[in-house]
Amino acid sequence: MTRQIRVPGLLNVIRTDDADTIRTLANHPALDRDFEAKGPLINRLLAARVRRGLRSAMGPLPSALMRDDEARAQSQADLRERFKPGNWDAAGVGNLASYVQGADSRPVGELAQEVVGRVLDSEYRANEDTWEAATKVERHLRARNPILRIIRWLSGELMRAQNVLSRASRNDGASVHGTGVAVHNLVDSLDWMRAAWTDHGRRERLTPQTAAHAAIRAPHTVLRAGAYDTDLLGGTVAPGTLVAFDTRKAAERGMDAHLAFLGDSWSGCPAEAWVMALLEEVWRQAGEDAS
Numbered sequence: 001m002t003r004q005i006r007v008p009g010l011l012n013v014i015r016t017d018d019a020d021t022i023r024t025l026a027n028h029p030a031l032d033r034d035f036e037a038k039g040p041l042i043n044r045l046l047a048a049r050v051r052r053g054l055r056s057a058m059g060p061l062p063s064a065l066m067r068d069d070e071a072r073a074q075s076q077a078d079l080r081e082r083f084k085p086g087n088w089d090a091a092g093v094g095n096l097a098s099y100v101q102g103a104d105s106r107p108v109g110e111l112a113q114e115v116v117g118r119v120l121d122s123e124y125r126a127n128e129d130t131w132e133a134a135t136k137v138e139r140h141l142r143a144r145n146p147i148l149r150i151i152r153w154l155s156g157e158l159m160r161a162q163n164v165l166s167r168a169s170r171n172d173g174a175s176v177h178g179t180g181v182a183v184h185n186l187v188d189s190l191d192w193m194r195a196a197w198t199d200h201g202r203r204e205r206l207t208p209q210t211a212a213h214a215a216i217r218a219p220h221t222v223l224r225a226g227a228y229d230t231d232l233l234g235g236t237v238a239p240g241t242l243v244a245f246d247t248r249k250a251a252e253r254g255m256d257a258h259l260a261f262l263g264d265s266w267s268g269c270p271a272e273a274w275v276m277a278l279l280e281e282v283w284r285q286a287g288e289d290a291s
Helices: 019-026 041-053 070-082 090-101 108-120 128-142 146-155 157-168 173-197 200-205 208-215 247-254 272-290
Strands: 002-007 011-016 222-226 230-232 235-237 242-245
Touching (some): 041 242, 090 173, 108 128, 108 173, 173 208, 173 272, 208 272
Antiparallel strands (some): 002 011
């Protein structure tokens, strides 16, 4: 379903959970990542949430840069090379397999952070502080109450969390995104696998490939902003109009893993193949260990 919510001077948002519409709009030239203060009041507040959340101690994360930004394009290409299937810490993958089987030696968030972080830095170490920082960033990005969001920002909570993630990542913005933002989707995938593992019949039916495909979890929402005036989806888009893709709902409805990564768009996740292969390997190792 696609709908536009418009209150003159206050709000102008288009929201969609339709897979085909998301694919079309994800590449539409009128939509970009321009999250500067434009448009109605609530739009400005929502854009500020994203702008403040997708940062490291060094500045905006690559995932917050606009379509024509050369640094973004280069970073995306570099990350695609780094995140090759099989390029992961073997011990870390074993820990994830143990978690799927029911082990609780360490929080799954820390385990997932280490596996992601070590693709870019073999010495990356996750701990209670890095995972707490990631949960604070996630809480900021998904917060619905603008007053609480502003209070947390003014208190410095968000900046302190971003600094913790930056130090752990040696100020690598891509690593901060992976270990502070994208890691939550991986954790949700691993939690799905852990729940599926408890059902013996289901466990036997799932191959590594089908388990990975069923487990994949997209971001709940991906936000884009209007770049110029145009008619779109029967509504008017202007600079500052926000378009929200409900990617998780759309991907789960259609069992569409490729959509979960916006794989056909300019902003497609460069780690798509890596994540799918990782989840397959985790399920395979869990099965071998249980044999």
